[in-house]
Amino acid sequence: MAKKLDLFINGKFIESKTKDWLEVLDPSTQEVLCDVPLTTKEEINLGVESAKNAFDWRDTPPPEKSGDDALSRTSQEKSRGDSKILSKENGKTFEDAKGDVWKSIEIEQAANILHY
Secondary structure, three states, rough: OOOOOEEEEOOOEOOOOOOEEEEEEEEOOEEEEEEEOOOOHHHHHHHHHHHHHOOOOHHHHHHHHOOOHHHHHHHHHHHHHHHHHHHHHHHHOHHHHHHHHHHHHHHHHHHHHHHH
16 A cells, blocks of 8 residues: 655645545556545645745845845755656656756756846
């Protein structure tokens, strides 16, 4: 039996109240990686509200944002894990997935430069 994933809302993992689950497959092997909840409307609303409250970045004035590349550093630190996930979910080789992740980081960096 595949692992059932919890929801991550408001900084903590919570068990979904749904009765409906979706299997996530590795496209290259068709192996079931995990089951994810098809969340209830209330859980979706709770997640959206939590996300809105979590991102105070949008309220940061542009001059402060331009001098802070914390978002880029965080992306680079997470790139290995993101590459593993992308590889499994899309059936890509790890190296191919790593290239895609780095390309997205470069696009993010370029967008930040152009934005300010």
